[in-house]
Amino acid sequence: MILQNYLVYKNLLCYSLLIMAKTALVTGILGQDGPYLAKLLLDKGYKVYGVTRRYSNPNFENLEYVGVHGKIQYVEGDMTDESSLMNLIKSLRPDEVYNLAAQSFVGSSWDLAKMTTEVNSLGVLYLLNAIKYFSPTTRFYQASTSEMFGTSHINGVQDDNTPFYPRSPYGVSKVYAYWMTVNFRESFGLFTANGILFNHESPIRGIQFVTRKITDGVARIKLGLAEEIRLGNLDARRDWGFAGDYVEAMYLMLQQEQPGDYIVGTGESHSVKEFVEAAFRHVGITNWQDYVKQDPRFMRPAEVPDLKSNPKETMDKLGWKPKVNFDELVAMMVDADVKRLEALKK
Numbered sequence: 001m002i003l004q005n006y007l008v009y010k011n012l013l014c015y016s017l018l019i020m021a022k023t024a025l026v027t028g029i030l031g032q033d034g035p036y037l038a039k040l041l042l043d044k045g046y047k048v049y050g051v052t053r054r055y056s057n058p059n060f061e062n063l064e065y066v067g068v069h070g071k072i073q074y075v076e077g078d079m080t081d082e083s084s085l086m087n088l089i090k091s092l093r094p095d096e097v098y099n100l101a102a103q104s105f106v107g108s109s110w111d112l113a114k115m116t117t118e119v120n121s122l123g124v125l126y127l128l129n130a131i132k133y134f135s136p137t138t139r140f141y142q143a144s145t146s147e148m149f150g151t152s153h154i155n156g157v158q159d160d161n162t163p164f165y166p167r168s169p170y171g172v173s174k175v176y177a178y179w180m181t182v183n184f185r186e187s188f189g190l191f192t193a194n195g196i197l198f199n200h201e202s203p204i205r206g207i208q209f210v211t212r213k214i215t216d217g218v219a220r221i222k223l224g225l226a227e228e229i230r231l232g233n234l235d236a237r238r239d240w241g242f243a244g245d246y247v248e249a250m251y252l253m254l255q256q257e258q259p260g261d262y263i264v265g266t267g268e269s270h271s272v273k274e275f276v277e278a279a280f281r282h283v284g285i286t287n288w289q290d291y292v293k294q295d296p297r298f299m300r301p302a303e304v305p306d307l308k309s310n311p312k313e314t315m316d317k318l319g320w321k322p323k324v325n326f327d328e329l330v331a332m333m334v335d336a337d338v339k340r341l342e343a344l345k346k
């Protein structure tokens with residue numbers, strides 16, 4: 001009898017937990033931020049739907065690295081296909097949508113300006129319209145970016161009062177998406193939030209981005225698999241944080257009473273050269289100049305020389321702060337690349 005009551009109670013509990021579980025739809029699930037955000041949401045009891053594009057050969061490596069592949073329900077959609085997004089919002093009516101999908105590589109955005117605009121700008125309009133028509137209580141997070149500030153700053157930092165001056169088709173496309181996100185909030189009362197995130201990195205950062213290119217290169221040199229790293233502008237400065245910390249800020253933005261826009265960064269900036277030095281130092285190499293070659297192929301038609309956040313307001317409002325500092329981030333990424341390459345060598 002006691003056992004029977006226990007089983008009834010257990011089933012009821014599971015059933016009500018299932019009913020109560022919040023749902024989140026995450027676009028860009030296969031990228032860098034998607035897996036970290038999915039892990040955070042799953043840990044909080046969410047049911048997570050991850051949007052993937054049609055693939056001949058799907059790559060779930062990043063999700064496997066973070067340990068969430070298999071816990072996510074994958075659904076098909078494309079940011080350039082309005083009806084696919086409408087169908088997803090209409091059928092799932094998720095509590096929260098995190099729009100992380102983008103052509104996110106600044107360097108390619110000059111050659112791929114139209115596609116960058118279709119994915120990063122129009123795709124956001126499609127999602128917002130779908131929410132407006134089919135699920136107006138859904139809360140929406142837009143992955144906005146410090147790249148929107150471009151060369152603009154106030155006393156050397158960027159914060160909520162800094163005007164946008166984007167320097168790449170990528171930056172321009174994100175400014176459109178930023179304002180659409182604000183506009184749908186103000187016009188239709190949707191709960192929409194922009195996270196203006198400064199650069200954030202991790203062991204699953206795409207290999208084209210400078211930090212991962214450096215840590216992968218340093219690991220290869222350390223293991224005798226490569227002799228040099230070819231880079232562009234070593235003087236560019238970025239405010240680099242850890243992606244795992246930044247997804248917490250995304251989540252918190254959608255838990256606030258009122259929607260808003262937030263700056264997320266560490267408040268510290270370092271040059272590419274400093275990143276290179278730190279990465280080589282971590283594997284015991286001090287003469288890094290012998291291994292780094294400057295290559296004009298990696299220079300950009302218009303550069304963003306310095307990005308440095310003032311995240312104070314966000315920290316106060318969200319009660320958020322980054323946990324991983326610059327040196328810890330560099331060490332984490334170099335160690336992960338050394339480990340990965342050592343395993344491949346065996």
Ligand code: NAP
Nearest residue numbers: 028030031032033078079100101102104143145197199200
């Ligand atoms: P990421 O690694 O490049 O991932 C982007 C994801 O978008 C990929 O999974 C990609 O899918 C997906 N995607 C691209 N085109 C798509 C389309 N047409 N339809 C559906 N999905 C598409 O980027 P991330 O570093 O995780 O960044 C996440 C978001 O934050 C991006 O919007 C980025 O612009 C923004 N952001 C990033 C940073 C940063 O420092 N990481 C800073 C500020 C803002 P495939 O795997 O199929 O290619």
Ligand code: GDD
Nearest residue numbers: 104106145146147198199208209210211231232233236298
């Ligand atoms: N990728 C790359 N490769 N960048 C290089 C290289 C190189 O060989 N050499 C120097 N750089 C410089 C770039 O010119 C840039 O100034 C800086 O390193 C950082 O480049 P990326 O790592 O490609 O990142 P990003 O700052 O252009 O863009 C990233 O951060 C944005 C937020 O500020 C991306 O994640 C964007 O999606 C994101 O919005």
